[in-house]
Amino acid sequence: MSSNLKLDQIDRKVLEILQSNAKITNAQLSKEIGLSPAPTLERVKKLEQGGIIKSYHAQLDPAKVGLGVTTFVQISLTGHKKVTTDSFVATVNTIPEIIECHHITGTGDFLLKVISQDISSYQKLMLETINEIEEVANTTTMVIMSTFKDSKILPIP
Known part of the structure; x- marks a missing residue:
């Protein structure tokens, strides 16, 4: 539509x-x-x-399927050329633990939502995968301690 x-x-x-x-x-x-x-x-x-309804999904409880750590990772890239951004996004799309990727304004370039089994598996993912992405200049991690609202329902104007 x-x-x-x-x-x-x-x-x-x-x-x-x-x-x-x-x-x-x-x-x-x-x-x-x-x-x-x-x-x-x-x-x-x-x-x-018309594309207003994009898909239907089952919402899972991360803890009940063995995913105990959720983080937001702010990424700064090595540059801002289109080829750099496209390459980064293509790589991110191959990493299943990255469940969201947002291009942002401010001090960083991207905000990732990353889900892992535990801190050890998160650390391994960061050290061996995310930090090894050629276009990544630096990262800042925010560990989610508690979630008080996680709505997938959009307010329809």
Whole structure:
């Protein structure tokens, strides 16, 4: 869908519900938004085909799958040429422990969210993988002690 797509109240309600419960049946969704199942399914398909709904995921509990340490790592690159940035991003995309990568402003160039089993595995990842990326000039790590909000639900304007 184009960036000038106008979402009506029903579209917004569909998006709100699906963000909270992507496993909801079409029948239940149709009841909650007050439409019959066929037009409800059409709206969902339109939102999917237009790229507003990008995908559906199961949100896992990191600790219960053996991932006990989450960090944010601020990265400064050796330079700011496009080839440097592109090479760095390509490398980052091959490292599964890096679950988010954001190009930022300020004192650093990128902010990574990194998840590891424990401090020892995090240290090994930093020393043997991230710090070895040719374009990395320096890193600053922030270890997450506690998380009080971790919402994946976007506020639909």
